[in-house]
Amino acid sequence: MSSERPAAIVLLSGGLDSATCLALAVREGYACHALTFDYGQRHKVEIECAARIADHLGAASHRVHVLDASSFAGSALTDGGEVPKDHDDPGNGPIPSTYVPARNLVFLSIATAFAETLDASDVFIGVNAVDYSGYPDCRPEFIEAFARAASLATRRGTQEATALKVRTPLLRLSKAEIVQAGVAAGVDFSLTTSCYDPGVDEHGTLACGRCDACILRRRGFEAASLNDPTRYAPGARA
C-alpha cells in the first residue's frame, strides 16, 4: 500500500509550525519527504529537532540540505548580530533583523527541484500570515507567485492536473489554532524548538522566552489553553 501513496516534500525547520505542517501532510496520506536546511543558522539545535520530529511523525525520509551560507549574509540569524527581544507586538513593524534574505524563495526552489527528482506532486511549507514575524516571503501573494513560477520551471507544467502544488495548510491559522491542529494531529511539541537564541542545560535546549518566535509561541499555547511543554531559560517569563 505505502508505495501507492502520493509523494510530497515537506519543509521542516524543527519548529512548531513546520512540525504541525508535516503532521497534517502525513494525515492527508502523503509519503512525506522532509527537507531541512543547514544554512549557517545560529540555532543549529533546530536541525537535530527536525530529525527527531521527522522520525516521530513517520516521514518517509529526512534530508538535510547544506546551503552555502555565504550568500545569505545580512541576518541576525546567521551573523553574530543581536536577536531582538521583548517586543510587545511581534510582526507589526518593519522587517526585523532576523529576516534572512529571500529564505523561503530559496528553500521552496530547492524543494521544487527535489520534488521534480522524486516526482512528488506537492510541496508543503508551514508559512503563516497571521501570527508571523513580518517577513515578506511569508505572504500569501508570494506563495501564489512562487507556485506559478515553479509550475513553469518544471516538467509538470501548468496544467491543473499535473502542476506542482505549493501547500500552506497553516496560512490562515492563528498560532493558537496551529497549536490545536498540531496536538490534534499527534505532534509532541516538546520535540520542537522555536527560539531564535536558545541556551542549553544538562537536559537539553532552553528557549530564551523573549525573542519574537518565543513570544508568539508562548502566546499560542496560552490562547489555546494548552500546556506549553517548552523548557524556558531561568528568568524567561520575567
Next chain:
Amino acid sequence: MSSERPAAIVLLSGGLDSATCLALAVREGYACHALTFDYGQRHKVEIECAARIADHLGAASHRVHVLDASSFAGSALTDGGEVPKDHDDPGNGPIPSTYVPARNLVFLSIATAFAETLDASDVFIGVNAVDYSGYPDCRPEFIEAFARAASLATRRGTQEATALKVRTPLLRLSKAEIVQAGVAAGVDFSLTTSCYDPGVDEHGTLACGRCDACILRRRGFEAASLNDPTRYAPGARA
C-alpha cells in the same frame, strides 16, 4: 566613481551565452558580481572557464556557490547517463535528458538572495528562448513569473522603482545574434565552453561537437559568419 555604479548579480556558467550576458551588463555600467554554481555537473571545466571570463570582462567579483548536488539528481548532466548527441534539430522535441530539475529556478533564487545581501538592483541571466535546448525554465513566461515571486520575497518589494529586476538581454536573440553581440562587446569566446561532454588534451578543453550545446554553438558562429575559436575533438565535425 566605481563605488557609485549600481550593482548587479550576473549568473555566469562559463558558456557562450552567460559570457555575452556579463559583457552586456558590464557595458551598461553595472558593477557586476558574477555568480557560478558548482552543482555536481560533469563538465566542471565550466567553473574554471567562468573564473577566467569574470576576470577577462572586469567583473567586480566572482563567487562559486556550491550547491548540495543530491537534490538535483535525475539529469544526464549530473548523473552518469549518456549525453544525447547528433540531433538534427536541438530544442524541437521533448524535454531532453540533460535537463537539470528546476535549475534556473534554484539559480535565480540564490542570485536573488545574493542580490538582497549586496543591495543589487538587477539579476542578469543569459537565458534564450530562440536557439535553446527545450528546457522549461528558459521560457519568457517562467522569467516573468519568477521576477514577480522574487519581488514579493524581498525587502525591495513590488514597487517599480525599487523592485529587483530580472534581466534577460539574450532572450529574443538567435545564437548568431548572441555571437555577434558578444564579439561587439569584447568577449573572447575562446575562453568559453558550451559542450555537455568535453574532452581534454595537452592544450586544454576539447568540445565534442555533437551534443545539443555544441551543435547550437557551432551553427551560431556559422550563421554569424564569424570565426569559431572552439577547439573540437578529432572527428567532431564528421
